[in-house]
Structure formats: C-alpha cells, structure tokens
Amino acid sequence: MNVPARDRFLELLRTALQEGSLVKLTLGKHRGADATLRNLFVRPVQLKSGTHLAFVWRHATRDITKNVAPAAALAQLEPLLGRDFLDAHLFTQTQSAQLETQPDGSARLRVQATAASPGHGAPAGAPTAGAHDAARHYLIPPNAPWLRGLGVMNDRGQPREGMADKHRQIQKFAELLSHLVAEAFPASDVSSASGADAPDATAALAAPSPATPLHVADMGSGKGYLTFAVAALLGNRARVQGIEARPELVALCNRIAQAEGMGEHLSFAAGHIADTPLPHCDILIALHACDTATDDALARGIQAGARLIVVSPCCQKELRRQLQAPPVLADALRHGIFQERQAEFVTDALRAQLLEYAGYRTKVFEFISTEHTAKNLMIAAVRTVTPGADPETAARLRAFAAFYGIRQQALASHLGVSLLPERPFVPPLPGETSDA
CATH class of the missing domain: 3.40.50.150 (Vaccinia Virus protein VP39)
Incomplete structure (x- = not known):
C-alpha cells in the first residue's frame, strides 16, 4: 500500500522528535489568512525545564517566538502541513526530507541522507558538517x-x-x-x-x-x-x-x-x-x-x-x-x-x-x-x-x-525633488492669450 507523502513526512518528523535528532524544521510558501506571515522555523532549545522547541513565526516586519514542549509540538505542526504552508523541509542528524504540496492537494516527498554528526556514527576521519566552516577563512575571526x-x-x-x-x-x-x-x-x-x-x-x-x-x-x-x-x-x-x-x-x-x-x-x-x-x-x-x-x-x-x-x-x-x-x-x-x-x-x-x-x-x-x-x-x-x-x-x-x-x-x-508630472506647454489658440 502506498503511504501518502504527507503521512510519511509526519512519521519522519514524529521519529525525529521522539529520538531527539531534530536539527530544524522550516515551513514556507505560506497561504493562510495572515498575509504578513512568511515562514515558520522550528528548532530545539535548552531551557531550565529541559529541551523545548522554539517556534519562530516570521512575519514581514517582525518575528514571534514561542517555546513549545516536544510532546505538544507535533499536534501544532500537523494541521499546518499542506494547508497553511505548502513547503516543509525537515533536517535531522542523519537525513533531510522535503515535502512539497501543490495547490490541488497532491504532494511529493524527497528524502536524502546527510553526513553523520560526531557521536552519531561518523566514521573516523570522515568530514563533518562543521569541517568546512572550521577551515573557512573569515574576515572577522570567530574568536574575536x-x-x-x-x-x-x-x-x-x-x-x-x-x-x-x-x-x-x-x-x-x-x-x-x-x-x-x-x-x-x-x-x-x-x-x-x-x-x-x-x-x-x-x-x-x-x-x-x-x-x-x-x-x-x-x-x-x-x-x-x-x-x-x-x-x-x-x-x-x-x-x-x-x-x-x-x-x-x-x-x-x-x-x-x-x-x-x-x-x-x-x-x-x-x-x-x-x-x-x-x-x-x-x-x-x-x-x-x-x-x-x-x-x-x-x-x-x-x-x-x-x-x-x-x-x-x-x-x-x-x-x-x-x-x-x-x-x-x-x-x-x-x-x-x-x-x-x-x-x-x-x-x-x-x-x-x-x-x-x-x-x-x-x-x-x-x-x-x-x-x-x-x-x-x-x-x-x-x-x-x-x-x-x-x-x-x-x-x-x-x-x-x-x-x-x-x-x-x-x-x-x-x-527637493518633485515627483509631480510636469504640465506640458500648450500654445494658445488663435485669439487666446497665453495666460487664459
């Protein structure tokens, strides 16, 4: 039986939340009622009460951040997928998954493996996600x-x-x-x-x-x-x-x-x-x-x-x-x-x-x-x-x-620049004065 793309994406998200492997989730192509809303970004944050998920609602002129308990996160995210947001991009420590929903409701899921993070099965000597940044030349030294x-x-x-x-x-x-x-x-x-x-x-x-x-x-x-x-x-x-x-x-x-x-x-x-x-x-x-x-x-x-x-x-x-x-x-x-x-x-x-x-x-x-x-x-x-x-x-x-x-x-x-259109000069008709 073919499992719908949206359901497969939700299962990947559920697993990432349960295992604590979520790196971030990005929702885009908003089509909901709020015309100022652009994206929703979700990432784990450490609070005194434990790990939560920071929901960053990005509007045209401001960001609104709310911290949500992992147990409640999926219930808040599920109704947004394919309805309020047509694009969803999930990043975990081992893979990325992108769900693209068309206006007619059809959806496509693409899943791709990513380089393993240190401590998560990376072979000795393998380049990690941070290796490129570490070797990169910055104009501003990161240790400034x-x-x-x-x-x-x-x-x-x-x-x-x-x-x-x-x-x-x-x-x-x-x-x-x-x-x-x-x-x-x-x-x-x-x-x-x-x-x-x-x-x-x-x-x-x-x-x-x-x-x-x-x-x-x-x-x-x-x-x-x-x-x-x-x-x-x-x-x-x-x-x-x-x-x-x-x-x-x-x-x-x-x-x-x-x-x-x-x-x-x-x-x-x-x-x-x-x-x-x-x-x-x-x-x-x-x-x-x-x-x-x-x-x-x-x-x-x-x-x-x-x-x-x-x-x-x-x-x-x-x-x-x-x-x-x-x-x-x-x-x-x-x-x-x-x-x-x-x-x-x-x-x-x-x-x-x-x-x-x-x-x-x-x-x-x-x-x-x-x-x-x-x-x-x-x-x-x-x-x-x-x-x-x-x-x-x-x-x-x-x-x-x-x-x-x-x-x-x-x-x-x-x-001191006028944006008003200049009135073109119209010569007077015979018998009229120029300031008539």
Missing part, C-alpha cells in the same frame, strides 16, 4: 573578543545557542563591505601611512591610522553587531560611530568597545537618525531602519557627501497608501501579499533612482538568504559625481512615480 562580549560566540569560538545565523550575517556583511569599500575608496586613496601600495582597500584600511581617518556612521546601530564588524574590518584607519536611540544599548556597546580595546576608533552615541549631527561622514550605514527612517539616513549621507552609503530597508509603509494599481496590474494587486511586495519594490526602486539623481552609482541585491533573515535587501551607493540638476533623470523619476500614482516620497522631499 567582541563577538564573545556581544554574546554571539562562546569561549571556543563557536556560535552560542541560537546565534549561528547572526554570526553568518556578520561574516557576510563584512565580506560585502570589504568589496564596497574597495570600490568606493581605491587603493591609491587609502594607502598606508608608509606610502606602500596596498593590495586591496581592506588591507590598506587595516594599516596604522594616518592623520586623516575615514569617518563611518552607523545610523540606528541597535546592539552593535554590525557596527563592531565595521570597526574590526576597517581597523585604526577609520573612526566608527554607532548612533542609537536607546541609551541602554549605547552604554552596553561603549562598555564592550572599551573592554576589548576598541575604544579609540569605535564609539556609540545616543541620538536619532534625523537630527544627529554629522559634521563629516565618508561611509554611512543604516541597516533595518524602519520605513522613512531609511530615507532620513539616505538623505543624511547624501547631504554629508558620503562616498559610500549602505542601507538595508524594512517596513516600507509610506507609499502603500498612495499606490494606484495600473490597469494591467489591477487584478493581481487585489491580493494583499502582492500589494505589500509591490510597495517594497516601488519604494526601494525609487530610492535607487533618487540616489542616482544625487550622483551615486547604485547596486541593489540580496544581503543574505531569506532563511537567515527576513530583512535581506541591501542598497549600496558609491558617489561618482557632484549632484546637480539632471533633467533626463528627473523626468524618468517622475514617469516612474506617475505610473504607480506616487506624488511624494520622503527621500525625494529631503532632496
């Missing part, structure tokens, strides 16, 4: 003291429980920033104090600080994970300041920076993105600034003449109320999820065009895979020319805005 101070890594240089994704994000950001710095600041601009040519920008930036360091501002630095990464990457060649509205986080980060010997080139100050003074700024960073706070940060960077601006927007709410569906898209945009994604696309596409209008060359790309963070879009801008009136670019901006019914936008307002 500040990573321990922020609670990311333990004393053995390994991610703490629940912090592997954060460590991966930090390393990926350092890698991306190193390339962007090399593009924005050619080696000839950042050669070391001795005058020797540097092989790349990050090597030059790590050299002893010359008389005029680069000034970096991280607007909305939060707990400072990526601010510390910037300071570690650029070294004494830069002066990095994190701006954060919550004074308790400012105090925490300053304590760690001082304790780990980074206080001379890394500091944190209490303030808001819109009004914190920026007398000089070479690199401006704003990661996950909510809604128009991203526009405030972009405007601050442009006005300060920053050569490199890096932002990762989130909560693109401002334009959604203005969006008017072009007739050809009206049917598709009846669905809330498409409206939300269109608002994100239009907002960030307009920001990229406004940066280009202001004299920057832009790149828009995925920061890190969506499984590791929901806020994964990044806009990077490198200044190329002095801003000036460019009628052609302005016309394209207005045409794009008009197509979606956008009449005003925060960054455009900061830059």
